[in-house]
Amino acid sequence: MESKIQQLKLLLGEITDLLYAQSVLSWDQQTYMPSGGAEGRGEILATLARLEHTRWTAPELGRLLDELEPAAQNWDPDSDDACLVRVARREFTKRTRVPNSFVGEFARATALGQEDWVRARQASDFSIFQSALEHVVDLRRQYASFFAPYTHIYDALLDDFEPGMKTAEVQTLFEELRGEQVSLVKAIADRPQLDTSFLGLNYDEAAQWTFGVDVISRFGFDWQHGRLDKSAHPFTNSLGFGDVRITTRPILNQLGSAMFGTMHECGHALYELGLAPELARTPLAAGASMAVHESQSRMWENLVGRSLPFWKFFYPRLQKTFPAQLGKVGLEKFYAGINRVQPSYIRTEADEATYNLHIMLRMELEIALMEGSLAVKDLPGAWNQRMQNYLGVTPPDTARGVLQDIHWSIGSIGYFPTYALGNLVSVQLWEKVRADIPDLDAQMEQGQFAELLGWLRSHIHRHGAKFEPQTLVKKVTGSPINAKPYLRYLKSKYSSIYGL
């Protein structure tokens, strides 16, 4: 068995290398590639993805897993090797259920979908995107059928991003959130709105950059194993084990954008940088799920970066960086300002109180599309109706409505819920962190984050993708993913800020 597991690691190591190679090419594409390189780059990436897929579906891999599994029954189920066999089997099974012809058609349909979406959004004209989206929806329904029988057609899609999680579980959680969050947003709307005009003054972009570097350095971002670069849309990518890169984009008259964006991506990066070295060059060297990953980015962005203790340390520094803009703005006013609640059209700009509502709306529409109870042509109307119900606003056009996100155009139906789940997990973990580190606030007020990072490393990061998200969250907090901590957090935070 020892040599069989070595063979498995050899195969998976090659697959991991192919994945990292794609990450390097993709990172380069979004940061430094000259525009004329785009066409050829697409072909190179497609070749690497095809080679990776071929290896994931190789009969040789299936045979190895068949041979290993009987022995693996007797291994400690939490051991690296047992988890590796389990995770490899899962991916092998998922991949081999999908015919190669489908993989090719899906790649073409989503390439076209993305093109049409870009044009549709520019023109704010949903009809340009409609037929491409109909094709994508049809293919995602077909994809689900490869995993029949299922309890819910959406299960197979969700499972791509949240291993093992079921649609019904998420619906129950969202049901609990919806009413409470809608009420909270309404209660806040009845209070006088906060003045945040100071956040829209001109803030030198290089100075924003330097401030962001200072913050994430104190968070523990390791510059020997990471970089921060500029890109149109911020992202985090592991280009190899121990080579984790993040991007950001300072905007002159939006102080919050790059500042919180950089902390957010740093949260993702700290997760990848904290993986146990034993997991290197295996599929376990990754986050447990998109939601768990998002819990890390949201924790550093919101629970740390939008907290009062954090700003007790950093606000004097920020004022020193921007004396003309912030010299006369007090800490309390600044803290309240960066936490302003304001229903808006755009998900990526949403505050903590409204964000999940954007997500629920999307998941409900996705489920209706998959179930066939909603036609693609009726999406814009259904979108606007829910926006009005949940947030009390109606987008002025489809560019700021149903066309705002790239996800559907690239086939990522099933992805959105992970953002809201990430928020829930972040606070659920945070309550445990606070119990384990009673003086956390005092540490943050000193700009000290080492104990927090150490806690996350030992409880979350080092495990990588060894456990399914629900298993991991339960292991760490004693309960599966739970909406109550998040609701407690929102109510407490906004009661104090808005005097509810």
Place this chain on the structure above:
Amino acid sequence: MESKIQQLKLLLGEITDLLYAQSVLSWDQQTYMPSGGAEGRGEILATLARLEHTRWTAPELGRLLDELEPAAQNWDPDSDDACLVRVARREFTKRTRVPNSFVGEFARATALGQEDWVRARQASDFSIFQSALEHVVDLRRQYASFFAPYTHIYDALLDDFEPGMKTAEVQTLFEELRGEQVSLVKAIADRPQLDTSFLGLNYDEAAQWTFGVDVISRFGFDWQHGRLDKSAHPFTNSLGFGDVRITTRPILNQLGSAMFGTMHECGHALYELGLAPELARTPLAAGASMAVHESQSRMWENLVGRSLPFWKFFYPRLQKTFPAQLGKVGLEKFYAGINRVQPSYIRTEADEATYNLHIMLRMELEIALMEGSLAVKDLPGAWNQRMQNYLGVTPPDTARGVLQDIHWSIGSIGYFPTYALGNLVSVQLWEKVRADIPDLDAQMEQGQFAELLGWLRSHIHRHGAKFEPQTLVKKVTGSPINAKPYLRYLKSKYSSIYGL
């Protein structure tokens, strides 16, 4: 046959993509990769190289070539398809003659060789490197044996870099050069030396950078399809078809270093950027050989960049950039200064009159090592003796002697001659250029290079790797590679500068 050639292009397209992926990873490694990424990066690159090799030696490729070749006999031998079949056969044959076990051993030996070489050079102690080099030499002898019977054991090595070229041809050319160049250098040494102290003043690195960008923009470097970045050692790399990147490194008190280095790399890049679009995603989308590639870099660096007409246009701009350093240095003095001849220890710093002598010395030692007439342990002595004979200097230590170049440590025995051949080809082409563009000097004096670049594109660049170097040079100039133009050029240039 139409579908067979499409199949061939499909296979070769995948191989080309794997090669480009390696280029992206290698470029990143030398420019932006954080140091902690090095270990993992090596593994990813090894995996991609292995996958590329497997495809080059696939029986499927051999069968396709067997089927295509009878038909290809009837095609125009200069057509893209005929050349593609020929070049693919050449690579397939070379690769399949070498056992996989050898490929693995060579990779390990050269990885170790490079490590030992770095340590040896740092300590200036050849003995640290000796046994690794003995292994490399032994493996290169073994490599040659896979291509027996041969006229000369060095032929197989040379052929890796100069397809179709024979050791005897190079020896004849170098024989003709050696005496003349040694005499020329001696004659120059008898003349009063030029003052070049102004080149060693402090030159702001950012201003050097901007000046270099201005120069290569006027050369025709296409920023939509290329980039200029910093790296420890300058290089050019194609990261895809139409994505060609160069690097440079300004040094504060060496004005010439980055300036001529940038022009040199730009020359390489213009070649790659001028390949015919029909050759994209095939092995023909490359230079004809290392020597032909070097002819392009040396042409822009030396025949353009170290010429008086070039500086008639650019020197006033350079003076404006650096008034304190160059305001009082006249054009003639500057021009003479950047062309100073001074025998020195280091090849990469050698001037045009001495450069080839550094190369001849290396090739002679390589041949002696391959023939077995020189033992590795006797290399340092043999090196110093030739340095004294050819250049009249003896290196003070092995770091500045036999240990100065990386090439042998990475197994590139057979590569050095291409540098000198590149010099010869550059001037041979240049004589033809001047005949075809009689007012070239006047154009350069106006900072105009479009007609020159157009000539190079239509005569050299667009052909890519369709023809062997000797075939291409003969097609364009009417003669195979010839030493006389280079000797004429040297004598004329230095007679005027040194008043010989």
